[in-house]
Amino acid sequence: xxxxxxxxxxxxxxxxxxxxxxxxxxxxxxxxxxxxxxxxxxxxxxxxxxxxxxxxxxxxxxxxxxxxxxxxxxxxxxxxxxxxxxxxxxxxxxxxxxxxxxxxxxxxxxxxxxxxxxxxxxxxxxxxxxxxxxxxxxxxxxxxxxxxxxxxxxxxxxxxxxxxxxxxxxxxxxxxxxxxxxxxxxxxxxxxxxxxxxxxxxxxxxxxxxxxxxxxxxxxxxxxxxxxxxxxxxxxxxxxxxxxxxxxxxxxxxxxxxxxxxxxxxxxxxxxxxxxxxxxxxxxxxxxxxxxxxxxxxxxxxxxxxxxxxxxxxxxxxxxxxxxxxxxxxxxxxxxxxxxxxxxxx
Amino acid sequence: xxxxxxxxxxxxxxxxxxxxxxxxxxxxxxxxxxxxxxxxxxxxxxxxxxxxxxxxxxxxxxxxxxxxxxxxxxxxxxxxxxxxxxxxxxxxxxxxxxxxxxxxxxxxxxxxxxxxxxxxxxxxxxxxxxxxxxxxxxxxxxxxxxxxxxxxxxxxxxxxxxxxxxxxxxxxxxxxxxxxxxxxxxxxxxxxxxxxxxxxxxxxxxxxxxxxxxxxxxxxxxxxxxxxxxxxxxxxxxxxxxxxxxxxxxxxxxxxxxxxxxxxxxxxxxxxxxxxxxxxxxxxxxxxxxxxxxxxxxxxxxxxxxxxxxxxxxxxxxxxx
Numbered sequence: 001x002x003x004x005x006x007x008x009x010x011x012x013x014x015x016x017x018x019x020x021x022x023x024x025x026x027x028x029x030x031x032x033x034x035x036x037x038x039x040x041x042x043x044x045x046x047x048x049x050x051x052x053x054x055x056x057x058x059x060x061x062x063x064x065x066x067x068x069x070x071x072x073x074x075x076x077x078x079x080x081x082x083x084x085x086x087x088x089x090x091x092x093x094x095x096x097x098x099x100x101x102x103x104x105x106x107x108x109x110x111x112x113x114x115x116x117x118x119x120x121x122x123x124x125x126x127x128x129x130x131x132x133x134x135x136x137x138x139x140x141x142x143x144x145x146x147x148x149x150x151x152x153x154x155x156x157x158x159x160x161x162x163x164x165x166x167x168x169x170x171x172x173x174x175x176x177x178x179x180x181x182x183x184x185x186x187x188x189x190x191x192x193x194x195x196x197x198x199x200x201x202x203x204x205x206x207x208x209x210x211x212x213x214x215x216x217x218x219x220x221x222x223x224x225x226x227x228x229x230x231x232x233x234x235x236x237x238x239x240x241x242x243x244x245x246x247x248x249x250x251x252x253x254x255x256x257x258x259x260x261x262x263x264x265x266x267x268x269x270x271x272x273x274x275x276x277x278x279x280x281x282x283x284x285x286x287x288x289x290x291x292x293x294x295x296x297x298x299x300x301x302x303x304x305x306x307x308x309x310x311x312x313x314x315x316x317x318x319x320x321x322x323x324x325x326x327x328x329x330x331x332x333x334x335x336x337x338x339x340x341x342x343x344x345x346x
Numbered sequence: 347x348x349x350x351x352x353x354x355x356x357x358x359x360x361x362x363x364x365x366x367x368x369x370x371x372x373x374x375x376x377x378x379x380x381x382x383x384x385x386x387x388x389x390x391x392x393x394x395x396x397x398x399x400x401x402x403x404x405x406x407x408x409x410x411x412x413x414x415x416x417x418x419x420x421x422x423x424x425x426x427x428x429x430x431x432x433x434x435x436x437x438x439x440x441x442x443x444x445x446x447x448x449x450x451x452x453x454x455x456x457x458x459x460x461x462x463x464x465x466x467x468x469x470x471x472x473x474x475x476x477x478x479x480x481x482x483x484x485x486x487x488x489x490x491x492x493x494x495x496x497x498x499x500x501x502x503x504x505x506x507x508x509x510x511x512x513x514x515x516x517x518x519x520x521x522x523x524x525x526x527x528x529x530x531x532x533x534x535x536x537x538x539x540x541x542x543x544x545x546x547x548x549x550x551x552x553x554x555x556x557x558x559x560x561x562x563x564x565x566x567x568x569x570x571x572x573x574x575x576x577x578x579x580x581x582x583x584x585x586x587x588x589x590x591x592x593x594x595x596x597x598x599x600x601x602x603x604x605x606x607x608x609x610x611x612x613x614x615x616x617x618x619x620x621x622x623x624x625x626x627x628x629x630x631x632x633x634x635x636x637x638x639x640x641x642x643x644x645x646x647x648x649x650x651x652x653x654x655x656x657x658x659x660x661x662x663x664x665x666x667x
Contacts, residue, residue: 085458086456086458089457160457160458161454162454162458162564163563163564214619216450216613217352217382217384217449217450218382219448273383273449274383274411275385276454
């Protein structure tokens with residue numbers, strides 16, 4: 001039994017929805033009733049069946065629509081996908097990782113067969129059946145990173161590791177929460193994190209870098225991050241701020257449930273074997289308030305988290321303008337009763 | 347979260363004497379599958395079960411990263427070391443089942459380099475065996491300068507000359523041949539990266555000269571392959587786990603901690619990666635710091651120790667483990 005892929009949009013008429021099963025598997029990011037930064041990194045191991053961690057690279061009902069949205073973004077702005085010249089080998093590493101993981105997790109949708117360096121890749125949802133020579137860029141229609149990330153949900157940053165630092169030297173970034181690959185390309189870990197408030201003072205980035213540079217092959221790690229987005233728009237890039245920025249002024253008490261979305265990033269970190277680089281997939285999950293509050297525990301907890309969020313974080317995440325409206329709306333769903341520990345719904 | 351590596355169950359598939367000091371060991375997976383892909387410069391940690399004792403030593407992978415049907419390492423016999431290399435030479439035979447770690451690369455190529463200039467001393471040749479194979483496969487630009495004591499101790503010199511011809515230059519100590527470092531470092535094209543692996547004296551010499559000649563720090567890469575040194579036994583209290591342990595003459599502090607059932611994280615076991623850094627709670631005596639990780643200030647402070655390579659002499663040592 002395969003996944004039934006939805007026909008939906010992340011722009012214009014915004015027909016994106018989660019099915020009831022996908023609401024329950026949503027990676028709700030708050031394990032308690034408040035939120036503050038922490039180095040919340042854990043081993044990226046397979047989780048419970050029916051969760052987004054059932055496979056290490058998750059494919060869900062939004063796959064086909066997300067890939068179509070990515071193609072639209074790239075047609076308008078090819079600089080969303082960049083790879084500096086020394087990163088081609090890492091691109092092959094990533095191609096191998098994503099083909100292997102998708103074929104392993106979803107054999108009814110993806111098949112990889114290898115005969116030495118002669119590989120055949122079948123992607124049924126997107127109608128692709130390509131045979132190519134691993135390592136020979138001329139045998140693919142795009143570079144290896146672009147080829148496979150046009151067929152994989154989530155953004156991908158490939159980080160080169162050198163001089164005790166990580167460098168953003170390649171990536172496919174079309175579903176980002178207000179940052180730009182074109183701006184960050186070539187920057188190191190501290191440079192691209194410079195705008196984040198509070199965390200530097202806590203020494204979080206120094207510790208995180210130390211951890212990341214020691215990520216080992218065969219032992220990926222993960223963390224969750226979150227923000228909020230008005231309308232289910234995947235491409236909330238600085239380049240397109242004029243398209244989505246004004247949306248934040250459109251939130252009213254009547255449309256909160258439909259317009260306001262919790263946006264959760266499942267970030268994972270993998271050592272790449274040939275290039276010794278790190279790939280950092282940033283997988284974006286969206287859920288509208290109307291869908292989220294079908295789980296009463298999540299409604300109560302989200303109310304408390306958003307209400308008590310420090311001002312700097314609310315600003316950084318771009319919530320300031322509609323926070324009072326959202327908190328007021330959520331407060332009606334919070335009877336003050338206790339929430340159970342852990343992330344999952346009751 | 348522990349950052350130790352995942353283990354691989356392997357069998358010794360071949361043991362090949364290379365010269366009077368060096369023997370090569372081949373490993374395959376016991377389940378017949380391919381080994382994980384690796385990058386040139388990577389090492390594995392080999393677990394040596396020698397009766398009651400377990401030693402864990404890092405060795406560079408020296409095969410081609412393009413061939414993962416087997417891993418190969420070369421071990422130089424060290425008659426005055428802690429016995430790890432002697433165990434490998436005397437007790438490891440084809441068919442023996444062993445456990446090794448996943449590959450870890452702490453001596454990676456900088457793939458931005460327009461040219462890779464490699465300097466090897468003695469057994470320091472091993473990581474370059476894999477790196478040259480990787481670069482040759484991709485049409486990369488490299489040049490290798492290899493110093494050895496005598497022609498017969500020039501491990502793999504013949505193989506390298508045959509594979510890469512003039513890209514390999516040999517220097518024999520017994521013939522008085524020396525790398526003209528000054529000239530070599532002054533005549534490289536812009537964008538060259540320098541890699542050095544060999545005895546500590548050679549690494550320091552190359553780094554100093556490169557620095558004096560204005561090579562940017564980021565273009566100079568080096569790997570110390572210092573094994574833990576033996577020393578006098580000493581006693582340690584592990585405060586967190588509430589254990590008192592004795593570190594034997596031929597044992598490293600890290601191995602003694604592990605033997606007591608405590609598992610600190612580790613990667614290199616050679617004093618460079620920083621993973622096993624341990625806080626000192628109190629001490630009465632002197633540290634013998636052998637690592638390349640802690641700063642001189644850290645060494646003087648008496649607050650930290652790298653248990654993979656460093657030792658202690660004195661009355662008492664209490665660690666936060």
